[in-house]
Amino acid sequence: MTDNPDEFYGKNVTLSGLVSEVVGPNAVAIGGDELIGGDPVLVVGARQLDQIAEGLPEGEPFEVQQQDLVQATGTLREFDIAEVEQDIGYDLDDNVFGDWEGEPVVIAESFVLSPQQGGGTTSMAQQQGVDATLPLIVDSPEEFYGQTLTVNGAVVQVIDPNTFVVVDEQAAQDEGLYEGEAADLAEQGVLVTTGGDTGPNLTERQTVGVTGTLQQFDSATFEQEMGTQLDENDEFVSAFAEGPAIMASQVRPMQGGGTTAR
Secondary structure, rough: OOOHHHHHHEEEEEEEEEEEEEEEOOOEEEEEHHHHHHOEEEEHHHHHOHEEEEOOOOOOOOOOOOOOOOEEEEEEEEEEEEHHHHHOOOOOOOEEEEHHEEEEEEEEEEEEOOOOOOOOOOOOHHHHEOOOOHHHHHHOOHHHOOOOOEEEEEEEEEOOOOEEEEOOOHHHHHHHHOOOOOHHHHEEEEEEEEEOOOOOOOOOOEEEEEEEEEOOOOHHHHHHHHOOOOOOOOHHHHHOOOOEEEEEEEEEEOOOOOOOOO
């Protein structure tokens, strides 16, 4: 994401990862490793972080430290200290935040704190999956290839017990994708495959949460990695050739809608 941040400016994003720096009482930097392209991303609370923080043990004061696992959701933009101060309603130290001018920043409306126990360097991405919306993945799949992702979406086509197509639920409703042709689903959806002898027993129009690794689809690779057989003559399988596909480690039926995981 940090390689081409302007593609995401103005969009609502969710970042999950380790705190690499506590920049101030209401700001942290997340990442700085393979999770988000090698550079840390600044996160500033849309309000005081202790007012929006979630995941705290009852009665415990808010505190965030380096190596804590956190998840921040908000709008990504280019950091301009004067504009950000005007929007968030509190001051930022010019001496501290000056180095971030022109860099991407998430103005967080949600901040979930899950402190890592026992040290180590395992990121939340490895444990739970980086949050991303399906429209973002479909628009720029190369930004996410090789990453473990968690997405929510609507099942629009069940190809076999271990293979199905998910799309953004709102798009499925607005654009009639529940009855979409294979080519249409390949343009707006993601193919999902699961391993094992029995699949997740899904039905079309069902909303699911999927966690797994996004890859450019190649049937031979997916069959080898997932231990499943894919019908290359199936119109939906062939439509996703070299398109985005998830090797799913977890599929969860969900209640209600939405496209942002967890």
